[in-house]
Amino acid sequence: MLPAGSATSRLALHRWQAPGQCAVCHGWCRGALCADCIARHAAAVPRCARCGLRRPQPVDACGACIAAPPPQLRTVCAVDYGFPWDRLIARFKFHGDVGLAGALAGLLLRALPSDAAAAAGLVLPVPLAPQRLAERGYNQAWEIARRVAAATGRRADARLLLRPADGPHQAGLPLAERRRNLRHAFLVDPLRRTHLAGLRVALVDDVVTSGATAAVATQALLDAGAAAVEVWALARTPEPGS
Ligand SMILES: [Zn+2]
Ligand SMILES: [Zn+2]
16 A cells, blocks of 8 residues: 555556546546547648648638748647637646646647658757746647657657747737747757758647747758758647637
């Protein structure tokens, strides 16, 4: 018998309880999400393949992407950032519920076209600045990226793309200002740039909001020698009014 409250007994209890109930509807199920909730809340919707935004029909590039093409070749998004995923992602990201990582990575895997996985030479997370990483204890994008990479047999690397320091808070700033602030936010490890040469890179993030962070990180990878970059995001914030 394990002493009550010991780390091991808490872990055992966690393992026994958590997988049994759906994190959305709390019904009994085999994983952390039940099939009904996935079908109801994570059904595929038509999107622009380039930016990942929801569109009336699936398109290779929407009007906005034709007018100003983003640097990434493609953006895969599993779900729109809204109910119930916003609450789950907040638990995962801000409340230490790393146990949700497997289920959330599963959503992204479901949405990933087979050619996207096959073509990716390297899977990288959008990095956190050191201070943010120290506060949170983990990079939520890495928790998703490494699981997606393992499931697709791809190589993952958490230390190739770096984010040396935290810029000013981006929320609420106009897009042009976000891009200006972010311009030097990312850096490919100067001693390992050759690791990128000629590869198609999958850049994984939990939520793509304006797309500014993904675009700047993508550009840093292209500047360092990546042949192409795809953004694989768990969730995409819908356009206002959409
Ligand atoms: Zn459910
Ligand atoms: Zn688009």
